[in-house]
Amino acid sequence: MDALTLLHERSSMGKLMGPPPGPEQLEAIYRAALRAPDHKELRPWRFIEFSGEGLSRLGELFAEAEYREDPHVGDAALDSARKKPLRAPMVIAVIARVTPDLIKVPKIEQVISAGCAAHGILLAAHALGLGAMWRSGKYAFDPTVRKGLGLEEDDEVVAFIYLGQLGGRHKPIAEHRQEDFVERWV
């Protein structure tokens, strides 16, 4: 697949199945992530890879977040939280590891850079014929989850990327009118 076709045709896949990406695929995926644009070479990112029992541990963290938010939460909601990471054989949390108070590289730039790393993961996964879906959801912003993943105060969870083999067909790609988004000063 040539580079422009990849950029034009990447698409998300919510239906994912095992096996998880193999070591060579993961090497290519992280290599793409680590090529993200990065002002002052801060490398403002951290990746946590969950598979196997790790997915259940992440689910437990989501359930704990529900409980801490509302100790009267029902079993169904706890169970639903626990099962969320099990929708894929692998989840990669992309975390912006933010160095605060840098005048030349404010927090927003560091978070954007981590977002570009997340996009790199999606693109590499697509190029490898894998399925991937960028999710955030409320757990990305939850204090219990943040603490459980070891975030510092200024860090942000940028993405939970669900990864695996394609479990369905890609949806048709919506074409957008470029004139609706592009202004030209000439």
Ligand SMILES: Cc1cc2nc3c(=O)[nH]c(=O)nc-3n(C[C@H](O)[C@H](O)[C@H](O)COP(=O)(O)O)c2cc1C
């Ligand atoms: C920062 C961010 C967070 C997202 N969080 C979610 C999410 O929690 N749940 C979801 O269904 N889609 C989420 N999405 C959107 C999907 O990843 C996906 O981009 C969207 O469904 C459009 O599909 P496409 O990527 O094939 O165009 C998120 C996207 C971004 C950029």
